[in-house]
Amino acid sequence: MGCSINEETFFERKNYFYPDLPKGYQISQYDLPFGYNGFLEVELFGDSKRMRINRVHMEEDTGKSTHNNKETLLDFNKSGVALMEIVTEPDFRDVKEVNAFAKRLKLMVRYLDISSADMEKGQMRFELNMSLRPLGMSGLPSYKVEVKNIGSISVLEKTINYEYKRQSDILNGGKMPRQETRGLRDMTGATHEQRVKEGASDYRYFPEPDIPPIILSDSLIEEIKKSLVELPQDKKVKYISIYGMEGNLAETLISTKPRADWFEESIRGIEDKKIILEIAKWIVGDLSSLMKAGKIKFSDLLFKPGDLANLIIMLNQGKISGTMGKQILLEMFKTGKNPESIIIEKNLEIIIDESEVQAFAQKVVKDNPKVVMDLVKNPNAIKYLVGQMMRESKGKVDPHIAEKVLRKTLNLL
Secondary structure, three states, X not given: OOOEEOOEEOOEEEEOOEOOEOOOEEEEOOOOOOEEEEEEEEEEOOEEEEEEEEEEEEEEOOOEEEEEOOEEEEEOOOOOOEEEEEEEOOOOOOHHHHHHHHHHHHHHHHHHOOOOOOHHHOOOOEEEEEOOOOOOOOOOOXXXXXXXXXXXXXXXXXXXXXXXXXXXXHHHOOOOOOOEEEEEOOXXXXXXXXXXXXXXXXXXXXEOOOOOOEEOOHHHHHHHHHHOOOOHHXXXXXXXXXXXXXXXXXXHHHOOHHHHXXXXXXXXXXXXXXXXXXXXXXXXXXXXXXXXXXXXXXXXXXXXHHHHHHHHHHHHOOOOOHHHHHHHHHHHHHHOOOHHHHHHHHOOOOEOOHHHHHHHHHHHXXXXXXXXXXXXXXXXXXXXXXXXXXXXXOOOEOHHHHHHHHHHHOOOO
């Protein structure tokens, strides 16, 4: 995330009492987090915006409180488990920006393979800090409301909309919202008060005596930096700038790391941008449809990425038609066979010999006298005759050659 790294850091005790923290303090970082002053770039309506990262630190998780009518249920199973917390600057101006940031962060975490980021399993969650100010006002409002433990991006959106209305109503009534911590009532985004929010001085931070300071050498930082994978935003920029890809196509390709990796493996050694773009379209189109219907992952595919590339190359060379290409892909998907062997096995190679095509043209002309007569008034009727030739040849005749031979047969050239 472009952060500066503190080469010397340590853990601290953050002191406060709450039922989900029975020991009365949380091991965290305050003065010297692992990372600080970073950013994450998001795209909105064709434009990009950098959301600043204040800090990235590690701390221990607390227990989980579930409020049920007048009872509070406490689950300590995740208490003490290490987590990474990312704190942003107040750069968000509407819910769309929050949504874009949350999705990109989730994708980046998965690319780095540090978490599956499955929000239903609690592997990633958001905490919203939100306040309102009048239009035209500069600086930050004098209050801040925090909503804890939001477990999905859709609920995060609902929570923002709920808090916007709640805080607006208070401000419009001439009052100031309380600086407080709130919890979720349910999946609707509705919130309820939990406790008055403390300031940093209330936590009485002091160094954690049981964990020694951590020293990170320049060589270790450099080694980690070199080990990082290419991140989704970098891939998207590359696809657009080098391959001339449209933004939506590039975004779909990078939407999962396995898909992006499979695409890059399929174009290995190919320099023709036209073929690269066709491969990309087949991956997000026909191949993804087959995978969705079969409920399988890229790792489960029976054929190799290079096999799809060879299929597209043969399609581009005119050796097979688009219809044949779809048939071959389906057979590849079912059997794992390469396209070359399927073409030989099923005799699918396209007919380019005009003498062979002539026989189909003569039969179609003979079988469709009314359409032939109609050609004088409706020249587009020839498209129907070409379609009939494709049907007679079971898709093995190139449509361009079919029309050329048909026009020659009808003396229309």
